[in-house]
Amino acid sequence: MLDSRRKFESSEFTSRQDKTRKAMTESGVEVMIVYDPANMNWLTGYDCWSFYVHQCVIITTNGELFWYGRGIDAKGAEFTTDLDISNILSYPDEYVMSPDRHPMEFLAGIFKEKSLNKKRIGLEKDNYYFSARAAESLYRCLPDSTFIDQTGLVNWQRAVKSETEITYMKRAGKVIEGVYERVMKVAEPGMRKNDLVAEIMHAGAQGNQGHYGDYTSFVPLIGVGEEAAACHMTWNDQPLNNNEGMFLELAGAYARYHCPCSRTLYLGSPPQQYLDLEKVINECIENAIEMFKPGNTCAQISDNFTATLKKYGYEKSNRCGYPIGLSYPPDWGERTMSLRGTDDTVLEENMTFHFMPAIWFEDWGFEMTESVRVGTAGGECLSNVPRKLLIK
Amino acid sequence: MLDSRRKFESSEFTSRQDKTRKAMTESGVEVMIVYDPANMNWLTGYDCWSFYVHQCVIITTNGELFWYGRGIDAKGAEFTTDLDISNILSYPDEYVMSPDRHPMEFLAGIFKEKSLNKKRIGLEKDNYYFSARAAESLYRCLPDSTFIDQTGLVNWQRAVKSETEITYMKRAGKVIEGVYERVMKVAEPGMRKNDLVAEIMHAGAQGNQGHYGDYTSFVPLIGVGEEAAACHMTWNDQPLNNNEGMFLELAGAYARYHCPCSRTLYLGSPPQQYLDLEKVINECIENAIEMFKPGNTCAQISDNFTATLKKYGYEKSNRCGYPIGLSYPPDWGERTMSLRGTDDTVLEENMTFHFMPAIWFEDWGFEMTESVRVGTAGGECLSNVPRKLLIK
Numbered sequence: 001m002l003d004s005r006r007k008f009e010s011s012e013f014t015s016r017q018d019k020t021r022k023a024m025t026e027s028g029v030e031v032m033i034v035y036d037p038a039n040m041n042w043l044t045g046y047d048c049w050s051f052y053v054h055q056c057v058i059i060t061t062n063g064e065l066f067w068y069g070r071g072i073d074a075k076g077a078e079f080t081t082d083l084d085i086s087n088i089l090s091y092p093d094e095y096v097m098s099p100d101r102h103p104m105e106f107l108a109g110i111f112k113e114k115s116l117n118k119k120r121i122g123l124e125k126d127n128y129y130f131s132a133r134a135a136e137s138l139y140r141c142l143p144d145s146t147f148i149d150q151t152g153l154v155n156w157q158r159a160v161k162s163e164t165e166i167t168y169m170k171r172a173g174k175v176i177e178g179v180y181e182r183v184m185k186v187a188e189p190g191m192r193k194n195d196l197v198a199e200i201m202h203a204g205a206q207g208n209q210g211h212y213g214d215y216t217s218f219v220p221l222i223g224v225g226e227e228a229a230a231c232h233m234t235w236n237d238q239p240l241n242n243n244e245g246m247f248l249e250l251a252g253a254y255a256r257y258h259c260p261c262s263r264t265l266y267l268g269s270p271p272q273q274y275l276d277l278e279k280v281i282n283e284c285i286e287n288a289i290e291m292f293k294p295g296n297t298c299a300q301i302s303d304n305f306t307a308t309l310k311k312y313g314y315e316k317s318n319r320c321g322y323p324i325g326l327s328y329p330p331d332w333g334e335r336t337m338s339l340r341g342t343d344d345t346v347l348e349e350n351m352t353f354h355f356m357p358a359i360w361f362e363d364w365g366f367e368m369t370e371s372v373r374v375g376t377a378g379g380e381c382l383s384n385v386p387r388k389l390l391i392k
Numbered sequence: 393m394l395d396s397r398r399k400f401e402s403s404e405f406t407s408r409q410d411k412t413r414k415a416m417t418e419s420g421v422e423v424m425i426v427y428d429p430a431n432m433n434w435l436t437g438y439d440c441w442s443f444y445v446h447q448c449v450i451i452t453t454n455g456e457l458f459w460y461g462r463g464i465d466a467k468g469a470e471f472t473t474d475l476d477i478s479n480i481l482s483y484p485d486e487y488v489m490s491p492d493r494h495p496m497e498f499l500a501g502i503f504k505e506k507s508l509n510k511k512r513i514g515l516e517k518d519n520y521y522f523s524a525r526a527a528e529s530l531y532r533c534l535p536d537s538t539f540i541d542q543t544g545l546v547n548w549q550r551a552v553k554s555e556t557e558i559t560y561m562k563r564a565g566k567v568i569e570g571v572y573e574r575v576m577k578v579a580e581p582g583m584r585k586n587d588l589v590a591e592i593m594h595a596g597a598q599g600n601q602g603h604y605g606d607y608t609s610f611v612p613l614i615g616v617g618e619e620a621a622a623c624h625m626t627w628n629d630q631p632l633n634n635n636e637g638m639f640l641e642l643a644g645a646y647a648r649y650h651c652p653c654s655r656t657l658y659l660g661s662p663p664q665q666y667l668d669l670e671k672v673i674n675e676c677i678e679n680a681i682e683m684f685k686p687g688n689t690c691a692q693i694s695d696n697f698t699a700t701l702k703k704y705g706y707e708k709s710n711r712c713g714y715p716i717g718l719s720y721p722p723d724w725g726e727r728t729m730s731l732r733g734t735d736d737t738v739l740e741e742n743m744t745f746h747f748m749p750a751i752w753f754e755d756w757g758f759e760m761t762e763s764v765r766v767g768t769a770g771g772e773c774l775s776n777v778p779r780k781l782l783i784k
Contacts, residue, residue: 002619004630048624049610052520052723072710072752076622093710094734097727099544102518126494126525128444129722133517133541135524149525152491194604198597205590205627212586212629218441219607227394230468232440235597236647237604238396255628318464318485329721330521331444335489342486360464 001045002079007255008045008164010082016043019157021061029122029148031060033107033138035130037328039154040067041256044083048076051129051328053096054103060116068107070096104134108141117142122150128330155336158325161350165257165325166373169352171211172259173371173383175252178208180263180385187392189242189267193222193235200250207254214253217332221249228365231358243268247358247367251332252383258324258332259382260354262367265390277359277366278389280312284357285370285387292353292372292379298343305357306341314359321355324371347374352382393437394471399647400437400556402474408435411549413453421514421540423452425499425530427522429720431546432459433648436475440468443521443720445488446495452508460499462488496526500533509534514542520722547728550717553742557649557717558765561744563603564651565763565775567644570600572655572777579784581634581659585614585627592642599646606645609724613641620757623750635660639750639759643724644775650716650724651774652746654759657782666758669751670781672704673760676749677779684745684764684771690735697749698733706751713748716763739766744774 020043024032034040037051044057046067055069066087067077077088091106111117123138124130126149139147161169182203187196200220207213222235224246231249240246244267251260266274284305291301305320321339324332332354337345339353351374358367368387372379412435416424426432429443436449438459447461458479459469469480483498503509515530516522518541531539553561574595579588592612599605614627616638623641632638636659643652658666676697683693697712713731716724724746729737731745743766750759760779764771 004628047626048622049613049626049722050624052610052725072623075752076625079619079622079625094732096711097714097725097730123524125528126523128523129520130524131518131520132515132522132524132527133543135527136517151525192604194597194599194606198594198605201593201597202590205586205593207586207629212584212627213590214586214628215611215626218444221441227471230440230471231464232442233468233471234439234441234607235604236396236606237599319488322489330441333444333489338489340486360467 001082005047005080012162012164013043013045013082016157017059017065020059020154023153023157024061024122027122027150027153028120029150030062030119031058031116032122032150032153033058033124034154035124036127036154037129038326039124042158042326043154044081046077047080047256048073050076054129054134064114068110102133102137104137105141108138111142118144120146120148122148122153124151125149126151127335152336155334158334159323159336159351160348161325161352166350168255168257169259169325169371169382171254172252172257174208174211175204175213175254176250176259176261176383177385178206179203179250179252180261183248183265184390184392187240187265187267189240191240192237193224193240194237196240197222197235204252211254214256216251216253216258217327217329218249218251223247223365226363229360229363231360231365240267245270245274245364247365249367256326256328258327259371260324260332260369261371261383261385262358262369263385263390264366264368265392267392270389270391274366274389277314278368280309280314281357281366281368282387284308285355285368288355289370289372289379289381292347292374293376294347294349294374296347298337298339298345298347299341302339302341302343316357316359320357321353324352324354349374349376393474397439397472404554404556405435405437405474408549409451409457412451412546415545415549416453416514419514419542419545420512421542422454422511423450423508424514424542424545425450425516426546427516428519428547429521430718431516434550434718435546436473438469439472439648440465442468446526456506460502494525494529496529497533500530503534510536512538512540514540514545516543517541518543519727544728547726550726551715551728551743552740553717553744558742560647560649561651561717561763561774563646564644564649566600566603567596567605567646568642568651568653568775569777570598571595571642571644572653575640575657576782576784579632579657579659581632583632584629585616585632586629588632589614589627596644603646606648608643608645608650609719609721610641610643615639615757618755621752621755623752623757632659637662637666637756639757641759648718648720650719651763652716652724652761653763653775653777654750654761655777655782656758656760657784659784662781662783665756666781669706669758670760672701672706673749673758674779676700677747677760677762680747681762681764681771681773684739684766685768686739686741686766688739690729690731690737690739691733694731694733694735708749708751713745716744716746741766741768
């Protein structure tokens with residue numbers, strides 16, 4: 001690993017690997033093929049935008065750990081991980097995007113050489129970038145293996161954050177504070193949406209208070225006027241209008257760690273419906289923050305939120321949050337827990353969530369969200385962006 | 393579709409759908425489940441950052457076409473497609489990222505209602521976001537269907553661009569010209585990499601000559617000093633040094649259409665190896681551009697490139713380009729053809745490629761690339777960035 005690329009002590013990687021091996025043993029798998037780029041990074045440090053081709057980290061319960069990817073990415077593995085060069089294995093370029101051969105066929109050959117072909121192998125069957133053909137290539141080429149779906153196994157190990165991880169998330173929190181300061185400085189009627197986004201991206205990469213900004217796993221989502229009824233639209237070149245509201249779903253990122261934070265911005269004089277909902281969502285957030293303590297469940301937080309909403313005549317039929325941390329596009333969630341009524345996971349200290357009490361109506365929407373660390377005395381916000389309807 | 397979101401005439405979507413249905417018939421499939429977000433957009437216009445959850449477009453040879461995704465994204469489908477509301481179908485939120493139920497199980501129910509469950513169904517088994525579990529959920533819930541891998545079927549229909557598509561790619565070309573103008577204006581020794589990227593992203597979203605910038609499917613890749621030996625690393629907060637070279641792998645984007653263009657930038661006095669390679673790559677590009685005409689093959693372009701390199705004592709063991717156009721993260725390539733010696737695809741007018749004669753050595757790298765339209769008189773560059781080693 002290059003010194004300039006080290007983000008964690010070697011010991012932190014070792015303890016993550018140990019934790020993962022323990023979970024593998026408990027789940028009855030001897031080998032894990034880890035495709036999720038965030039899981040690959042968390043286990044080894046690997047950090048390149050190379051997840052558009054097949055690649056993975058292999059970890060076994062008897063001590064093996066190796067990176068497997070495209071030949072031209074081996075150098076990136078050398079620069080960003082502590083792996084010995086003998087544990088950086090790659091496939092030839094003719095396996096890249098070819099209808100005739102698949103990188104998982106080549107990996108099967110490596111498994112045979114390493115006598116990993118008669119093992120119980122965990123797969124991330126519903127994680128990003130592990131395609132149906134990748135799975136079927138493995139089934140076909142490793143007929144003596146037993147394959148078991150362990151989609152969230154590594155993701156779950158990431159749920160409780162280390163001190164360094166919390167530090168990075170708070171730095172990401174500083175980054176998003178800088179982004180909103182920029183928004184408040186530059187947003188004005190007549191500005192094209194893409195010009196507002198240009199400022200957001202500039203402030204996001206520049207960073208804040210000495211902390212640089214990394215890329216975020218979503219691009220800035222911006223819902224202006226009636227488009228705010230849709231929650232995942234991106235910008236075009238239409239101008240912002242006076243007396244128009246918009247939600248901004250944004251995050252700061254530092255060293256691949258995220259701190260999402262959404263706000264609603266109104267240019268002009270907001271109608272009563274914005275002010276009413278601002279008050280309600282503020283109450284929801286205050287209630288929720290208190291509840292982000294060890295022992296409470298995801299469902300309790302969701303139920304409390306739903307009850308507060310109901311008291312004021314609102315409802316929301318989708319989950320109100322998810323765990324966050326290290327991530328790569330297309331998602332900054334960790335895909336383990338959900339803040340919904342059916343999730344009885346018990347919170348532990350230093351879990352981190354994006355509490356997401358956003359509501360989308362038929363012709364407008366309102367987002368005001370917080371990223372929160374679970375603390376013994378209740379939740380701690382990871383950023384400090386004014387928690388209000390932003391008006392300019 | 394909202395007027396402000398219309399990028400193509402309805403007739404262009406219809407002709408794309410017709411073309412796809414014809415290819416389906418030729419391939420012996422009656423139904424295609426289309427997961428690739430670029431394919432979904434190309435067929436219907438659907439354009440939201442919602443591909444982090446399961447979603448697809450279903451097209452059948454007997455005239456059906458519907459969007460299927462998460463409930464909260466239906467509004468985005470209404471705003472960005474011409475589909476009738478009855479053809480925007482969604483799954484309930486408890487299917488989102490749940491270990492107990494999968495959106496493809498819910499889709500299987502819809503297939504039964506629509507009598508699509510005894511058909512020959514094409515799947516994009518090795519396309520983005522179609523996970524192994526998505527496939528296996530379909531196999532289990534639709535035992536009377538026949539599933540056939542048709543990974544590239546829709547991607548191939550996208551290969552030859554329409555006039556409007558070429559116009560958008562040229563606008564993306566203008567955007568990347570503006571980005572490099574900004575780079576030449578601001579890059580200097582001592583600047584942190586993230587601050588250079590902030591300027592690149594700002595110029596990229598701002599756009600150029602009246603054309604806005606959309607997000608690109610890769611973030612800016614920057615390889616500075618020894619890190620230029622690795623081809624897919626992203627920025628951190630290290631400063632640029634005097635007498636240091638770096639490659640910039642960048643693109644402009646307009647309405648999701650891309651124009652990639654890489655350059656190498658040297659701050660200070662470049663050593664001879666940079667100047668030597670600049671000359672060689674320039675010759676490679678000039679030769680290649682002439683060859684981008686109908687009737688030539690991908691292999692011929694690759695072979696010509698390899699021969700020119702060899703003449704000067706260089707070699708490159710990976711493909712030297714790929715088709716481009718409409719795309720979403722994590723890749724701006726179309727994943728059909730490759731510019732490599734084994735690909736005998738014959739070029740047609742208005743195919744578009746990123747010609748990528750980049751070379752990475754043990755401790756440095758050099759990128760100078762062009763996006764090219766196949767034209768009857770030879771290739772036409774889609775942007776006009778000074779084709780040289782950038783020195784400042």
